Amino acid sequence: MINKWLLVAFVGFTGGIAFRSFFDFGDTFVYFLTFLAVTFFILTVLSIRNRHYFVVAGIFIFALALGTIRFDIGDILPPLGEHIDTQIVLEGAVVREPDVREGHTKLTVRADAILPDRQILEKVNVLLVVDKYPEFQYGDVVRVSGILDEPENFAQDDSDRVFDYVGYLKKDNVFYQMFYPEVEKIGVGGGNIFAQKLFLIKNKLLKSVSLTLPEPHASLVGGVVFGAKQSLGEELLEAFRAVGIIHIVVLSGYNVTIVAEWIGRLASFAPRGIALGLSVFGIVGFALMTGAGATVVRASIMALLVLLARATGRLYAITTALLIAGIAMLVHNPKILIFDASFQLSFLATVGLIYLAPHMQGIFSFVPKKFGLREFATATIATQIFVLPLLLYMTGQFSIVAVVVNILILAFIPLTMLFGFLTGVFGIVHIILSLPFAYIAYALLSYELTIVDIFSRLPFASVSVPSFPVWVMVVVYALYGLALLYLVKKKPVQL
Known part of the structure; x- marks a missing residue:
């Protein structure tokens, strides 16, 4: 009850x-x-x-x-409304990892005080668009001088879909933005010391990878393994979107959930207790390795719930844990429910893996069980089914080849992550030590990039879907829920 x-x-x-x-x-x-x-x-x-x-x-x-x-x-009220469109000087700290793009960098700065009267501010973040150089790091204390502006929503590409950019930033208490202000570093230690150390290690690994692997392979490792936001170039990113594999680049919650499922399958050869321990270690290590950002932590919690489901085999317990975890995340930050696509994708992917994937085993009986191929195919398609309505609503792109490409590529992502990570680790010691792992990583990355290139060139790879109201998506997910209730009652899930 x-x-x-x-x-x-x-x-x-x-x-x-x-x-x-x-x-x-x-x-x-x-x-x-x-x-x-x-x-x-x-x-x-x-x-x-x-x-x-x-x-x-x-x-x-x-x-x-x-x-x-x-x-x-x-839902705090923005305190700097009277300063909009005026020159302002702020002091604060960089509180998120810098988002490095092709031609600029985005910095999220916690505004602590307004100069010259040093008016104290609370819970106010400002997004800065600055030049790539000089470089800034998480925790840097900075003085910023520029024109304060309010973010605005904008249309996506050539469609009539409007991206709620204001809400997207608001979930992180970002109410304002500045374009190319003067930024002066005046100190360090403005962030969490633990996160600062993690980002330092992560940056060393990224630099090591970039010295060993060519582009775009190095940037792809950065996205897949470390969640780094270095750009792969708009043309290649568009190719990833067209074939429905963009989630491996941006390190979405969907990606973490798929990786968790594959880790669990790879560890299935060991006794249940050891396999669970290896899987938990892999997910926690992955979260720490990528800097333990809020998005990755939430996705990792969902991933751990999938592992718990596999270990206990008790649908009742995992349902309770999933609901409690969802409520806890929303209590911590309620804005992620509507404005954080990663939370939405990770939650939906987790539901698909736990409740739908087991019912699809019979449909894919023609796929061999060897190496966990059948389980992986059903997991991939189950998550695709559950995230599809949301992706169509958000992007308006339906990738006809997405299922095939995901099956062809996702099976190799864990190995890519492993050898990409080892390339970075041994490269820190000496570049020669990293070469054996770099060759394997290069081969895997080349295969994945080739698959993307081949399928993205197909004229029917992706089609545009006209925009539709949110209630249509809600109705679709309500039907999904009813279908799952019917399936679970007809045949209880065997996890």
């Missing part, structure tokens, strides 16, 4: 956050929801016949109110 009540609470809580993300009816609406929930709980005590329905309604509405309240708590 706890699972049922928890599911109702989860739906209500996420519904409250989603509703409040778009509408704000003030405190009166929250009071009304609370009153309504209390009324249903009272009816539960007084009623004999319909007690079950009153409990469900009470829990749902109360959770709805809690979701609205949690969003309100984190």
